[in-house]
Amino acid sequence: MAISTKKTTAKPTNGSPKLKFNTGWEYAPAPESKGHIQLKDRYDLFIGGKFVKPSSGNYFDTINPATEEKIAEIAEANTADVDKAVKSARNAYEKWWKKMAPKERAKYIFRISRLIQERARELSVIESMDGGKAIRESRDIDIPLAANHFFYYAGWADKLEYAFPNRVPQSLGVAGQIIPWNFPLLMAAWKIAPALATGNTVVLKPAETTPLTALKLAEIIQESGLPEGVVNIITGFGNTGADLVYHNDVDKIAFTGSTEVGKIIQRAVAGTNKKVTLELGGKAANIIFDDAPLDQAVEGVINGIFFNQGHVCCAGSRLFVQESVYNKVLRKLKDRIETLIVGDPLDKNTDVGAINSKSQLETINKYIGIGKSEGAEMFQSSCPIPKKGFFCRPTLFTNVSQSHRIAQEEIFGPVLAIQTFRTDEEVIEKANNTPYGLSAGVWTDKGSKIFNLTTKMRAGVVWANTYNKFDPTSPFGGYKESGFGREGGVHGLGAYLKY
Amino acid sequence: MLKFNLYDIFLNIIETIFKSQNPPSAIRKYAISFTMEKTISKNKSFSTNGTSEKKAPSKRIEVLKTYKIYIGGQFPRTESGRYYIAKNSKGEQLANVCLSSRKDFRDAVVAARSASKGWAARAAFNRGQILYRIAEMLEGRKVQFIEELMQQDASKAQAQKEVSLSIDRLVYYAGWCDKYQQLFGTVNPVASSHFNFSVPEPTGVVAAIAPQDNSLLGLVSIIAPIIAGGNVCIILASESKPLCSVTFAEVINSSDTPGGVVNILTGKPSELAPHFSSHMDVNAIISTLEDKKLNKEMQEKGADNVKRVLIYDSINWFSAAGESPYFIMDTQEIKTTWHPIENIGGGGAKY
Numbered sequence: 001m002a003i004s005t006k007k008t009t010a011k012p013t014n015g016s017p018k019l020k021f022n023t024g025w026e027y028a029p030a031p032e033s034k035g036h037i038q039l040k041d042r043y044d045l046f047i048g049g050k051f052v053k054p055s056s057g058n059y060f061d062t063i064n065p066a067t068e069e070k071i072a073e074i075a076e077a078n079t080a081d082v083d084k085a086v087k088s089a090r091n092a093y094e095k096w097w098k099k100m101a102p103k104e105r106a107k108y109i110f111r112i113s114r115l116i117q118e119r120a121r122e123l124s125v126i127e128s129m130d131g132g133k134a135i136r137e138s139r140d141i142d143i144p145l146a147a148n149h150f151f152y153y154a155g156w157a158d159k160l161e162y163a164f165p166n167r168v169p170q171s172l173g174v175a176g177q178i179i180p181w182n183f184p185l186l187m188a189a190w191k192i193a194p195a196l197a198t199g200n201t202v203v204l205k206p207a208e209t210t211p212l213t214a215l216k217l218a219e220i221i222q223e224s225g226l227p228e229g230v231v232n233i234i235t236g237f238g239n240t241g242a243d244l245v246y247h248n249d250v251d252k253i254a255f256t257g258s259t260e261v262g263k264i265i266q267r268a269v270a271g272t273n274k275k276v277t278l279e280l281g282g283k284a285a286n287i288i289f290d291d292a293p294l295d296q297a298v299e300g301v302i303n304g305i306f307f308n309q310g311h312v313c314c315a316g317s318r319l320f321v322q323e324s325v326y327n328k329v330l331r332k333l334k335d336r337i338e339t340l341i342v343g344d345p346l347d348k349n350t351d352v353g354a355i356n357s358k359s360q361l362e363t364i365n366k367y368i369g370i371g372k373s374e375g376a377e378m379f380q381s382s383c384p385i386p387k388k389g390f391f392c393r394p395t396l397f398t399n400v401s402q403s404h405r406i407a408q409e410e411i412f413g414p415v416l417a418i419q420t421f422r423t424d425e426e427v428i429e430k431a432n433n434t435p436y437g438l439s440a441g442v443w444t445d446k447g448s449k450i451f452n453l454t455t456k457m458r459a460g461v462v463w464a465n466t467y468n469k470f471d472p473t474s475p476f477g478g479y480k481e482s483g484f485g486r487e488g489g490v491h492g493l494g495a496y497l498k499y
Numbered sequence: 500m501l502k503f504n505l506y507d508i509f510l511n512i513i514e515t516i517f518k519s520q521n522p523p524s525a526i527r528k529y530a531i532s533f534t535m536e537k538t539i540s541k542n543k544s545f546s547t548n549g550t551s552e553k554k555a556p557s558k559r560i561e562v563l564k565t566y567k568i569y570i571g572g573q574f575p576r577t578e579s580g581r582y583y584i585a586k587n588s589k590g591e592q593l594a595n596v597c598l599s600s601r602k603d604f605r606d607a608v609v610a611a612r613s614a615s616k617g618w619a620a621r622a623a624f625n626r627g628q629i630l631y632r633i634a635e636m637l638e639g640r641k642v643q644f645i646e647e648l649m650q651q652d653a654s655k656a657q658a659q660k661e662v663s664l665s666i667d668r669l670v671y672y673a674g675w676c677d678k679y680q681q682l683f684g685t686v687n688p689v690a691s692s693h694f695n696f697s698v699p700e701p702t703g704v705v706a707a708i709a710p711q712d713n714s715l716l717g718l719v720s721i722i723a724p725i726i727a728g729g730n731v732c733i734i735l736a737s738e739s740k741p742l743c744s745v746t747f748a749e750v751i752n753s754s755d756t757p758g759g760v761v762n763i764l765t766g767k768p769s770e771l772a773p774h775f776s777s778h779m780d781v782n783a784i785i786s787t788l789e790d791k792k793l794n795k796e797m798q799e800k801g802a803d804n805v806k807r808v809l810i811y812d813s814i815n816w817f818s819a820a821g822e823s824p825y826f827i828m829d830t831q832e833i834k835t836t837w838h839p840i841e842n843i844g845g846g847g848a849k850y
């Protein structure tokens with residue numbers, strides 16, 4: 001699909017140059033080829049090292065949210081299937097995985113990492129097709145980070161005693177893992193890699209709208225020769241996840257998703273010996289001070305909220321701008337939003353891809369409606385959006401107050417709520433005035449101010465003069481209602497060990 | 500000359516201390532034996548409405564302590580006006596103890612939350628000094644605690660051991676205050692051009708139910724790692740053996756610990772635990788109860804605001820397993836901070 005964005009520099013107004021968008025370049029379509037990818041029409045459950053038919057006999061469709069076309073049929077696991085998967089994981093744990101020398105365990109995980117790298121292009125294309133994210137992001141961020149995550153944790157397998165001073169860490173057993181649809185393969189890697197490195201076996205449930213890369217990972221796992229049953233991947237809806245959470249023979253639940261479901265899981269495991277880690281929602285504050293490098297800050301804000309269509313739990317969805325630079329920042333933001341290319345996720349020029357599902361688009365539109373009806377002022381990019389598929393224009397709201405729902409609740413879409421502030425104390429109060437505490441961003445050129453702010457943000461990840469950066473060595477996770485436990489780094493090991 | 504003078508002064512001071520120390524400790528010993536004697540008569544006076552005074556006349560009427568709760572650095576009575584009677588195993592009455600209410604707990608959370616920012620912002624070194632100061636204060640009042648433990652059925656040897664261990668445990672955690680961060684914090688070698696580090700930070704307000712046995716050591720073993728890590732706490736004392744907890748509040752109160760950092764309530768776990776768990780301004784809860792049903796309820800209610808729920812149901816506080824920096828880490832969050840590194844040689848700022 002042809003998306004045109006035109007820009008040129010017009011005459012300076014108010015003494016500074018301004019971008020003009022009515023003349024200039026047009027971007028020719030530059031779609032990534034789908035020719036080389038291998039997809040089956042139907043995917044079964046990956047249990048005990050084999051793809052097996054679901055005992056439910058049910059299959060559901062996974063569609064491409066950019067075209068609304070069906071890609072494949074996916075098996076729906078019922079209670080019996082979940083039980084089978086857990087038994088398979090338990091068997092693998094007792095029979096070989098627990099006893100395997102850590103050095104050997106590591107080698108399998110290294111292999112998986114390498115195989116992901118070898119098939120990176122295929123995985124990127126499938127990720128963009130199934131989930132709607134721009135190929136630039138799946139190619140440059142999701143898939144490489146997933147491979148790196150396996151590589152990083154592989155190396156930990158035979159070094160665990162160094163991670164817990166004065167303790168002898170032990171694996172837990174069977175880990176039940178439930179992941180969301182926003183970073184399908186990357187979240188699978190965040191879950192599986194540390195679980196395997198610490199000697200646990202896994203039953204993973206991907207999200208119903210984005211199961212494909214997890215099932216491709218199942219193929220890679222087969223290819224790696226990992227003993228059968230060490231990783232089991234079962235697809236389905238919320239019920240399948242619930243069966244996994246309630247299963248008596250699961251020792252650990254790792255969940256990434258909404259705070260609402262996280263609370264249900266926390267209640268469900270009460271009174272059991274299951275260890276739990278939760279990575280839940282967020283409503284991050286991104287704060288721009290008047291001494292910040294404004295152009296970089298604006299880039300960071302754009303990346304903070306429009307990265308992955310805003311389907312990011314750590315998205316910088318609340319922007320706080322110091323009053324003295326508010327007008328300037330707002331103008332720069334609006335100009336920059338106008339240049340974002342919204343459209344075909346497989347096009348290499350696309351900045352903002354498709355919204356993951358129809359229901360998510362409805363949620364986002366509902367919040368846009370709430371924002372308007374609560375009295376906030378909306379600005380949207382004037383960009384064209386494809387007629388078919390689920391798309392949302394990059395959106396920002398001004399005249400937002402703390403009590404507005406768009407400033408309180410997680411929207412999980414490309415919608416930014418902008419507020420202003422005068423003093424450091426004021427913005428610290430406002431930024432922390434949320435039940436969430438996953439991430440925050442600070443933009444200023446003054447070092448001492450950076451540390452004042454970063455230490456006072458009640459959030460697990462704080463980006464100063466940058467935003468939305470991830471790395472396998474860097475722990476990720478929330479304060480307060482954004483969950484507990486960390487993924488990534490040495491801290492990520494603790495979630496899967498007794499020590 | 501100057502040196503000589505200072506030395507003289509020093510000697511004088513030492514001499515004064517020695518001279519003045521004998522009489523007070525003698526008085527103290529006397530006072531203790533006197534108090535212990537009186538405790539028995541106090542028990543009698545409970546049952547006979549003071550008629551025992553006639554049977555065993557003493558030189559002076561003892562001043563009995565009112566066992567109150569400790570909230571925000573003050574010693575109020577429970578707002579509910581309720582009480583329960585603490586007894587020893589023989590059924591002898593020891594004291595009227597506050598039966599704290601949900602409102603007391605809510606007041607304590609407000610006090611704790613307002614103390615939280617300041618306590619977390621204290622230098623770790625300063626927190627260490629204050630924990631050490633608590634140990635000093637406890638050491639100075641050792642005999643009083645031994646006596647209280649003995650009133651609550653401990654043998655003398657047991658009581659001595661528990662008090663000594665409690666003091667040592669405070670010193671142990673005093674030392675950890677400025678060290679666990681180095682052990683559990685990291686600098687992370689990210690693959691991009693960023694400086695990235697992770698440090699533990701306090702989770703905030705912790706509500707805890709102290710062990711029912713080991714009423715002093717258990718209490719100290721729960722409080723010390725919480726506050727060493729910069730958290731503030733509300734702790735419910737042992738229901739059956741509450742005396743030491745109130746006296747320990749006096750120790751805390753005289754040790755430069757800011758008001759609100761430690762709040763101590765007395766009352767029933769079965770009544771208060773659900774409120775501990777459902778309060779929306781509490782970040783973490785600790786249960787040392789063996790009651791599986793109540794623990795489960797705490798875990799369930801704790802989910803209302805995704806609390807960190809910790810169950811310490813089978814820890815021997817007398818053993819080495821009763822102390823470790825991992826107890827501190829239980830109420831810590833890991834914060835990771837990123838900042839770009841300007842790579843001039845490599846071609847410009849990577850913002």
